[in-house]
Amino acid sequence: MNKILEASLNGEVLVIKTEGYLNKDLGQDIQNAAQEHINNGINQILIDLDKSNIVNSIGASIIIELIEQLQESEGTLAFCNLAPIIEKTFKIMGLTKYCSCYPNEEDAIKAMS
Amino acid sequence: MEKKPTVELKLPILKNMELVATQTADVVSKHMQLSEEKSGEISMALIEACINAFEHSESKSEVYIHFIIDDDNLMIKVIDKGIGFDASQVKIPKIESKINSDERKRGWGLMLIKELMDSVDFESSDSGTTLTMIKKKDQNDE
Amino acid sequence: MKTYGSDLDLNEIYVNLKSQKKFNSIQLHFFNQKGLVTSIGLHKYFSGISIPEKAFNAEKSIILDLKDSISSSEAKKFEFQSHRYAWFSFIHFEQKKIGVLVLPSNSKPTSSSKNEINSLKLLIEQQLQLSHLNQEIKKTKKELSEKTLETESLIDVTEIINAQKQAKEQLFSDILIMILSIMNASKGLVLIRDKKSDFFNVEALFNLNKDQEPKHILRITKGVLKSLNDSMSSLIINDPENHKLLNFAKKNCIVSPLESNNQLEGAIILIDKESRHGTIRFTNQDLRLFDSLCKKVSLAYDNIQLIDSLKESHKLVENIMSSITTGIIMINVLGEIEFVNNSARKIFSIDNDDFLQNHYFMVFQNNPNLITLIEEAESQNEIIFENNFKIDDLGGTSHEINLTLSPAFNEENERSGIVFSFEDLSNLNKLKSTFKKYVSENIVDELLKNETSLELGGTQNEVCILFCDIRGFTAMSEKMKPEEVVYLLNNYFESMIDVVFSNNGTLDKIIGDELMVLYGVPLKQKNDAQRAVDSAKQMFQALERFNDKIANEGLPKLRIGIGINQGKVVCGNIGSERQMNYTVIGDAVNLAARLCSHAKAGQIVISKSVFSELENHQGFNEKDPIFVKGKKKQIQNWIFNA
Numbered sequence: 001m002n003k004i005l006e007a008s009l010n011g012e013v014l015v016i017k018t019e020g021y022l023n024k025d026l027g028q029d030i031q032n033a034a035q036e037h038i039n040n041g042i043n044q045i046l047i048d049l050d051k052s053n054i055v056n057s058i059g060a061s062i063i064i065e066l067i068e069q070l071q072e073s074e075g076t077l078a079f080c081n082l083a084p085i086i087e088k089t090f091k092i093m094g095l096t097k098y099c100s101c102y103p104n105e106e107d108a109i110k111a112m113s
Numbered sequence: 114m115e116k117k118p119t120v121e122l123k124l125p126i127l128k129n130m131e132l133v134a135t136q137t138a139d140v141v142s143k144h145m146q147l148s149e150e151k152s153g154e155i156s157m158a159l160i161e162a163c164i165n166a167f168e169h170s171e172s173k174s175e176v177y178i179h180f181i182i183d184d185d186n187l188m189i190k191v192i193d194k195g196i197g198f199d200a201s202q203v204k205i206p207k208i209e210s211k212i213n214s215d216e217r218k219r220g221w222g223l224m225l226i227k228e229l230m231d232s233v234d235f236e237s238s239d240s241g242t243t244l245t246m247i248k249k250k251d252q253n254d255e
Numbered sequence: 256m257k258t259y260g261s262d263l264d265l266n267e268i269y270v271n272l273k274s275q276k277k278f279n280s281i282q283l284h285f286f287n288q289k290g291l292v293t294s295i296g297l298h299k300y301f302s303g304i305s306i307p308e309k310a311f312n313a314e315k316s317i318i319l320d321l322k323d324s325i326s327s328s329e330a331k332k333f334e335f336q337s338h339r340y341a342w343f344s345f346i347h348f349e350q351k352k353i354g355v356l357v358l359p360s361n362s363k364p365t366s367s368s369k370n371e372i373n374s375l376k377l378l379i380e381q382q383l384q385l386s387h388l389n390q391e392i393k394k395t396k397k398e399l400s401e402k403t404l405e406t407e408s409l410i411d412v413t414e415i416i417n418a419q420k421q422a423k424e425q426l427f428s429d430i431l432i433m434i435l436s437i438m439n440a441s442k443g444l445v446l447i448r449d450k451k452s453d454f455f456n457v458e459a460l461f462n463l464n465k466d467q468e469p470k471h472i473l474r475i476t477k478g479v480l481k482s483l484n485d486s487m488s489s490l491i492i493n494d495p496e497n498h499k500l501l502n503f504a505k506k507n508c509i510v511s512p513l514e515s516n517n518q519l520e521g522a523i524i525l526i527d528k529e530s531r532h533g534t535i536r537f538t539n540q541d542l543r544l545f546d547s548l549c550k551k552v553s554l555a556y557d558n559i560q561l562i563d564s565l566k567e568s569h570k571l572v573e574n575i576m577s578s579i580t581t582g583i584i585m586i587n588v589l590g591e592i593e594f595v596n597n598s599a600r601k602i603f604s605i606d607n608d609d610f611l612q613n614h615y616f617m618v619f620q621n622n623p624n625l626i627t628l629i630e631e632a633e634s635q636n637e638i639i640f641e642n643n644f645k646i647d648d649l650g651g652t653s654h655e656i657n658l659t660l661s662p663a664f665n666e667e668n669e670r671s672g673i674v675f676s677f678e679d680l681s682n683l684n685k686l687k688s689t690f691k692k693y694v695s696e697n698i699v700d701e702l703l704k705n706e707t708s709l710e711l712g713g714t715q716n717e718v719c720i721l722f723c724d725i726r727g728f729t730a731m732s733e734k735m736k737p738e739e740v741v742y743l744l745n746n747y748f749e750s751m752i753d754v755v756f757s758n759n760g761t762l763d764k765i766i767g768d769e770l771m772v773l774y775g776v777p778l779k780q781k782n783d784a785q786r787a788v789d790s791a792k793q794m795f796q797a798l799e800r801f802n803d804k805i806a807n808e809g810l811p812k813l814r815i816g817i818g819i820n821q822g823k824v825v826c827g828n829i830g831s832e833r834q835m836n837y838t839v840i841g842d843a844v845n846l847a848a849r850l851c852s853h854a855k856a857g858q859i860v861i862s863k864s865v866f867s868e869l870e871n872h873q874g875f876n877e878k879d880p881i882f883v884k885g886k887k888k889q890i891q892n893w894i895f896n897a
Binding site for chain 1: 129131132135149150153154156157160161164221222224225228229
């Protein structure tokens with residue numbers, strides 16, 4: 001139903017690709033996947049939501065906590081391939097002030113490097 | 114007054130059951146020829162409404178969802194038979210601020226629903242809560 | 256525990272005393288409950304000494320024979336060694352024994368020496384009082400100056416807050432700068448909570464460079480905001496290095512919450528205090544002043560929010576008021592005009608605010624009837640309603656209005672005035688009369704009632720069309736004067752159209768002497784064909800009357816022929832933007848015209864579609880089918896001879 005497809009490094013950026021409903025479970029999975037890398041000093045994360053076109057506010061708030069954590073070490077979080085409704089939801093929740101949204105992975109990586 | 118066409122769902126309170134509601138909402142939106150944008154907004158608002166309703170019900174009973182189709186708008190009612198809640202409730206500070214804290218959930222849902230739908234109304238008593246939200250059709254949709 | 260002795264310039268007293276040579280070894284001791292705390296006149300200072308019991312219990316000065324009353328060790332302490340006697344005279348302050356004046360002496364005391372001791376003691380007591388008073392004065396002075404500063408600051412802050420004309424951002428910027436200068440702070444921030452996301456945004460900042468500006472998420476879940484949220488009071492932060500928001504501070508910070516409804520709505524943060532000597536720390540005193548200033552701001556913030564939302568709803572009300580076509584005028588209990596909406600201004604032709612605050616006697620002086628009505632309304636509690644009431648606007652033009660005068664009540668259910676609401680019928684009448692030219696009033700009313708029935712653009716409907724021609728008119732008109740032709744035609748049409756309207760027909764057009772009437776548009780009715788035929792019959796009757804009338808005027812009688820057909824037509828506004836007519840197009844129209852030209856004077860020719868709709872066929876005789884251009888089949892027709 002929903003899962004992380006991939007969580008790997010592209011240069012200094014951790015790219016996490018998800019599939020399916022971004023709810024509390026998937027949100028936690030994302031956080032867990034990020035944690036190890038964060039412990040190893042990675043502080044740039046790109047979340048690719050190409051295959052996820054539904055989200056709920058709990059999943060989003062877990063992402064907010066991830067952003068807060070990254071900010072402790074001057075890191076950043078970005079998204080790419082957002083469905084319009086997800087981008088709109090993030091905007092309403094105030095997320096977009098603290099993270100960037102890119103149309104695709106390539107643009108994101110370029111901007112983040 | 115003729116009765117408007119209505120789709121009625123009865124959802125058990127299980128994980129991710131809100132997606133059943135969004136699937137239905139997608140079909141209803143298509144039937145009403147609503148734009149993609151509006152369809153997405155309806156689904157998002159519905160997810161949040163369901164999550165809230167599940168919360169009030171505390172897995173005791175089911176949550177009912179009615180889609181009432183009209184020429185000018187889509188009205189969705191999310192009904193639960195739970196304990197009800199007071200929208201102006203003073204936040205009781207929780208000691209634990211673990212990731213699983215309920216505090217977080219309550220914050221966003223209602224606000225998102227209000228931003229995404231054209232009008233939101235709810236009645237709550239100790240025998241249940243009914244959230245009514247409306248999405249209007251406009252010329253752009255057809 | 257206060258040590259009274261330390262306030263006095265004891266050395267000076269002592270020196271003065273000593274200079275009075277009589278007293279070589281005067282001693283002045285002050286004590287608290289535990290023992291001596293200050294001693295002058297002794298070579299050593301020590302505590303734990305006890306005053307000889309006899310001496311202690313004495314109310315007034317007492318002279319002790321040291322041999323009897325004091326042990327030798329005590330005597331040593333007091334350095335009484337060489338003396339035989341000692342005076343003990345207690346120093347009182349606020350009715351308590353706080354010290355003792357000790358005067359060792361070798362000679363037995365005389366009454367004069369007793370007096371001297373007493374006067375010394377009094378002197379000391381007076382000086383104590385004085386010094387105490389001085390201290391109190393100093394303290395009060397200090398408090399007063401602090402209060403003054405506070406009050407002035409509060410006034411300044413209040414002024415800023417009350418100057419509501421500014422935008423919110425500007426407001427907080429000004430407040431911050433004001434507080435910064437009062438507190439002598441180096442840098443400052445104002446954070447305000449975003450209603451939607453619950454994150455806090457920087458609403459104003461002062462003297463922070465780019466790196467110092469917060470870029471991370473600010474929430475009440477951690478950091479300074481969490482502390483503020485938990486305590487809901489002003490705080491002094493002495494370890495700014497441990498806070499991400501404040502880690503650039505050099506010394507310390509003071510922060511204060513802005514709250515509303517027990518929720519943290521914002522925070523005012525000051526970083527580092529400036530003084531002549533450079534950057535210093537804020538003190539608790541600073542915190543107190545800061546707290547009272549920010550509390551004021553916090554209180555006002557609530558009001559600001561309220562005012563903002565009031566402004567919003569005021570704007571909303573204004574928008575609503577200005578968009579409705581009903582004129583609304585509010586008259587207060589004194590009879591003064593309090594509010595006039597846009598429509599009211601239009602109807603009464605008011606172009607300035609002179610109306611407001613004036614009494615309705617003055618304002619409506621052209622309309623005595625209106626004044627009478629308002630007077631009536633003032634004296635009673637019922638709603639007064641008048642239809643088609645005539646008023647004159649400020650420009651002198653007459654209007655007809657439907658008006659309502661209702662009593663208005665405030666929340667305490669007291670009479671608060673009158674609401675005068677009215678609709679200008681003139682426009683409606685204009686509309687009606689324009690429309691009336693094309694359709695009967697009934698249809699206009701029907702249309703106005705039922706919006707959805709008005710389809711003015713491109714529809715296909717089943718319509719009954721009637722054509723009415725004056726036979727041989729062209730020839731006739733050539734023999735008449737132009738004025739006569741017009742007069743004749745107009746009068747003719749007037750009677751014909753009366754008939755049309757009384758049968759709810761729609762006048763499509765008049766071309767020369769030809770009349771085209773539609774039945775079934777804009778409003779379809781069941782008996783369109785029947786009404787068309789009835790109209791035709793009545794037209795002949797009306798024509799007879801008309802002919803009699805004009806015959807008297809010496810004008811030629813008119814003879815008409817009528818053709819009627821029913822069928823599907825396209826209806827719509829046809830033409831160009833500049834010249835457009837609502838009309839119908841189609842075969843059925845052409846056929847109706849053909850039938851009409853086929854009709855001889857005094858004849859009504861109808862098609863099968865009309866014939867089959869009639870209830871009563873009496874008088875209609877079927878004739879030979881006729882050929883019509885463009886149609887292969889011949890057309891059946893029935894003729895009625897009027």
